[in-house]
Amino acid sequence: MIQKENKHVFLNKLKEEPFIEIFRLQDMGDDTIFENYQRYDFYQLLWFTKVGGDDIYFLDFNEYKIEKDQIVLIFPGQIDKLDVEGKEGYLFTIHNDIFYNISLQLNSDYLNGYFSNTFISLDIDTKVRLEKINELIFLEYNSGNRLGLMKSYMEALLFHVSALFEDSHTLNNGDIFVAELMKLIDNNFICEKETDFYANSLGVTNRKINELCKKGTGKTVxxxxxxxxxxEIKKEIRLRRKSLKEIAFDLGFNEPAYFTRFFKQHTNLTPTEFRDNK
Structure with missing residues (x-):
């Protein structure tokens, strides 16, 4: 049974039991929780039905101009900030195990993580379908709240979102390869910092993996x-949950001096300067 009494489940780590939660953005206008960066241990789906006030959404330190009838999928580990004032829509939070099972069923490129941060604009037909599914989700959420039924409704909703994405994106074998590579990097970048690991995992040479990666993304592995x-360093610093020394150690930097040099080389700021820069 889903526990609904915790209004701010999305601020917490995963609960032991699977869950699907749904919130109305317009009901959160008096909250300040979105004004600071937050990090999530589960999946979220944001659906904007009305946009007012500040129309900028910050996701992983990138700025996105949001519009009415847009949907974006937020993956575990991402960090975001949003001014909810003047906005209407829905926030769905989905337990990792449930999302994984749904993604296996749908086998959608949109759900695999490589295309995260892709905002999908709803066409009229898809919007009508999602509104009908959403009515069923709210009805069940506020009555029986049976997880199996909630999962079925969420799968239907994600099916239509994924179909809309795939109708507007033509993927080739190179795209699929890069998607697999990005998934590997997401799961292993802290412990595996050399190209060899990723080339061996995907059964290609270092030269080939860089060739495909650069062709697909313009960058090397x-x-x-x-x-x-x-x-990841920026996220940890901005969340202010750990000291700089702890962040360096957790991310595989044995020497604080090297941690500082590495960060400054790529940002022109020391970790301390970034932390103090509002």
Whole structure:
């Protein structure tokens, strides 16, 4: 049974039991929780039905101009900030195990992580379908709240979102290869910082993996690893949950001096300067 009494489940780590939660953005206008960066241990789906006030959404330190009838999927580990004033829509939070099972069923490129931060604009037909599914989700959430039924409704909703994405994106074998590579990097970048690991995991040479990676993204594997590491450092610093020394150690830097040099080389700021820079 889903526990609904915790209004701010999205600020917490995963609960032991699987869950799907749904919130209305317009009901959160008096909250300040979105004004600071937050990090999530589960999946979220944001659906904007009305945009007012500040129309900028910050996701992993990138700025996105949001529009009415847009949806974006937020993956575990991402960090975001949003001014909810003047906005209407829905926030769905989805337990990792449930999302994983849904993604296996749908086998969607949109759900695999490589295309995260892709905002999908709803067409009229898809919007009508999602509104009907959403009515069923709210009805069940506020009555029986049966997890199996909630999962079925969420799978239907994600099916239509994924279909809309795939109708507007033509993927080739190179795209699929890069998607697998990005997934590997996401899961291993802290412990595996050399190209060899990723080439061996995907059964290609270092030269081939860099050729495909650069063709698909304009960057080498090493550049992606460095960017991922810098992004992770920024997230940890901005969340202010750990000291700089703890962040360095957790991310595999044995020497604080090297940690500082690495960060400054890629950002032109020391970790301390970034922390103090509002």
């Amino acid at each position: 090493k550049q992606h690893l460095q960017e991922k590491l810098i992004l």
